[in-house]
Amino acid sequence: MKEFRRNILITGGAGFIGSHVIRRFINNYPQYRIINADSLTYAGNLANLEDVKDASNYIFVKADICNFELMQDIFHKYNIDSVIHLAAESHVDRSIKDPFAFAHTNIMGTLNLLEAAKRTWKNSEAVNGEYRNMFYHVSTDEVYGDLDFDGTLFTESTAYDPHSPYSASKASSDHFVRAYHDTYNLPIVISNCSNNYGSHQFPEKLIPLFINNIRHNKPLPVYGKGENVRDWLWVNDHARAIDVIFHEGKIRETYNIGGFNEWTNIDLIKVIIKTVDRLLGRAEGTSDNLITYVTDRAGHDLRYAIDSTKLKNELGWKPSLQFEEGIEITVKWYLENQKWLDNVTSGDYQRYYDNMYRDR
Numbered sequence: 001m002k003e004f005r006r007n008i009l010i011t012g013g014a015g016f017i018g019s020h021v022i023r024r025f026i027n028n029y030p031q032y033r034i035i036n037a038d039s040l041t042y043a044g045n046l047a048n049l050e051d052v053k054d055a056s057n058y059i060f061v062k063a064d065i066c067n068f069e070l071m072q073d074i075f076h077k078y079n080i081d082s083v084i085h086l087a088a089e090s091h092v093d094r095s096i097k098d099p100f101a102f103a104h105t106n107i108m109g110t111l112n113l114l115e116a117a118k119r120t121w122k123n124s125e126a127v128n129g130e131y132r133n134m135f136y137h138v139s140t141d142e143v144y145g146d147l148d149f150d151g152t153l154f155t156e157s158t159a160y161d162p163h164s165p166y167s168a169s170k171a172s173s174d175h176f177v178r179a180y181h182d183t184y185n186l187p188i189v190i191s192n193c194s195n196n197y198g199s200h201q202f203p204e205k206l207i208p209l210f211i212n213n214i215r216h217n218k219p220l221p222v223y224g225k226g227e228n229v230r231d232w233l234w235v236n237d238h239a240r241a242i243d244v245i246f247h248e249g250k251i252r253e254t255y256n257i258g259g260f261n262e263w264t265n266i267d268l269i270k271v272i273i274k275t276v277d278r279l280l281g282r283a284e285g286t287s288d289n290l291i292t293y294v295t296d297r298a299g300h301d302l303r304y305a306i307d308s309t310k311l312k313n314e315l316g317w318k319p320s321l322q323f324e325e326g327i328e329i330t331v332k333w334y335l336e337n338q339k340w341l342d343n344v345t346s347g348d349y350q351r352y353y354d355n356m357y358r359d360r
């Protein structure tokens with residue numbers, strides 16, 4: 001049997017970002033064995049990994065990170081030496097409706113993984129400068145709260161100030177991860193990233209939801225006045241940053257990842273409308289009337305903007321793609337993959353979406 005140099009547990013690999021990370025690691029590192037543990041919630045979809053599912057360095061395990069015994073079994077069975085932890089409940093609107101699910105998965109699930117790692121990795125000291133073990137926790141910029149329209153940016157030393165149940169659960173998980181280093185010496189690293197866009201994102205999030213709605217002439221529900229600002233990064237650039245930090249990041253450090261690419265929601269929506277209409281051969285302006293201002297999201301964060309200078313200066317990472325190019329690729333992907341969209345929007349999600357509308 002082939003000996004692998006590392007056995008890396010990637011959690012949440014069937015989701016949006018996780019599937020891009022899994023694909024990157026399988027293709028770029030044949031010397032590593034990648035174990036994808038995902039419970040396949042509404043947001044997890046094995047179709048996201050169709051092209052790599054038969055790779056010889058890849059194993060999929062349907063597993064819930066909230067099941068501690070199962071996590072321990074996975075660590076032992078596959079001789080796990082590193083973790084890249086992405087599994088989470090990730091949608092802010094859902095967290096407002098059901099905060100318990102977010103505390104359960106994002107806090108308790110992370111704690112289970114930390115504890116399984118702690119019990120399995122008896123000696124995590126570095127040998128010749130190289131750590132044999134690494135617990136990499138993938139987090140979000142939302143833990144920092146929000147910013148005013150004053151040009152300030154989130155840095156790694158910005159104080160935590162989460163506002164939604166989602167961001168509060170992610171902040172809590174970040175604290176647990178650091179505590180496991182400080183208390184038990186577990187080798188950890190954390191990154192906090194801004195809004196991702198790209199292929200395979202579940203269409204409850206702004207960009208894929210709106211592309212799909214424009215195509216089907218459905219209303220585009222803009223929360224509040226559409227003035228909120230997000231900092232958008234191409235998902236493949238996030239996956240590349242995770243790769244760099246996993247290999248070169250310093251233990252116990254935090255790295256912010258962002259695109260220096262701020263957009264108000266309404267300006268972004270106008271770009272999406274224009275791009276979809278053009279690619280569908282419709283006259284410019286055809287879908288402008290789909291914009292529908294609806295009640296604002298409760299506790300809606302005003303502005304996110306990440307300063308990723310540390311990652312650039314220390315590890316040499318910077319975004320590879322201009323936003324205009326990335327959005328074109330992304331819109332094309334959704335228009336060409338209607339089957340994928342139909343598949344993930346059938347059943348439970350459609351019912352949830354209909355209920356959301358009823359409440360607004």
Ligand code: NAD
Pocket residue numbers: 011012013014015016017018037038039040041042043044045063064065066085086087088089090091105109138139140141170192193194195196197201202
């Ligand atoms: P996603 O919702 O698309 O995917 C989450 C994945 O986790 C799914 O495959 C789901 O099945 C799996 N999962 C959920 N609960 C699980 C459980 N209990 N056990 C095992 N698997 C479970 O999320 P995403 O947008 O890809 O985000 C991935 C990670 O990156 C999350 O931790 C999120 O907080 C973080 N993040 C996301 C963004 C973004 O813009 N999407 C930005 C910064 C950070």
Ligand code: DAU
Pocket residue numbers: 090091092093139140141142193194195196204205206207209221222223224228229230265297304
């Ligand atoms: O900043 C990183 C975070 O980005 C991640 O941690 C989260 O997992 C991810 O979901 C994302 O959170 P947001 O709340 O910023 O993303 P969302 O796509 O839900 O919304 C983007 C903006 O668009 C936000 O200001 C709310 C607004 N919006 C969203 C939806 C779904 C609308 O106006 N209408 C909508 O229907």
